[in-house]
Amino acid sequence: MDRLIVAEELIEQMVSHCRAGYPYEACGMLAGRNGRVEKVYAMTNDEPSPVSYLINPREQFLVMKEMREKRLELVGIFHSHPSSPPVPSAKDVNLAFYPDSVYVILGLSDPGHPEIRAYEIRDGRAVELPVEPVR
Ligand SMILES: [Zn+2]
DSSP states (O other): OOOEEEEHHHHHHHHHHHHHHTTSOOEEEEEEETTEEEEEEEEOBSSOOSSOOOBOHHHHHHHHHHHHHTTOEEEEEEEEESSSOSSOOHHHHHTOOOTTSEEEEEEOSSTTSOEEEEEEEETTEEEEEOEEEEO
16 A cells, blocks of 8 residues: 545544543554545554553454455554654554554644554554545
């Protein structure tokens, strides 16, 4: 993938889930096709913390199953950085197990202006990808 295509409405869904989880990190998965997000799954952070997240494994299992049934791909995995810039942490890089997915981070340090960034994380390296909001 060379960029992440996502409707503004879906970005708002991610932002509101991340705001609801504040001051802890919030997380979820993005399903779609050909690098375009079609559905946002707001999920439970099993290890509520301001600096890390762990997607609830049971929810992850159910979401992956639904995606297979609907023939959607795992386009991305998102989480928030409640009070730091939307840049992958060392842990984010080490625990990026889906090299074909885009890792989306929402920065909430300026709550009025959430910042969304996307990265491809592969072989211990994060490369930023452009986010293309569409209507
Ligand atoms: Zn992170």
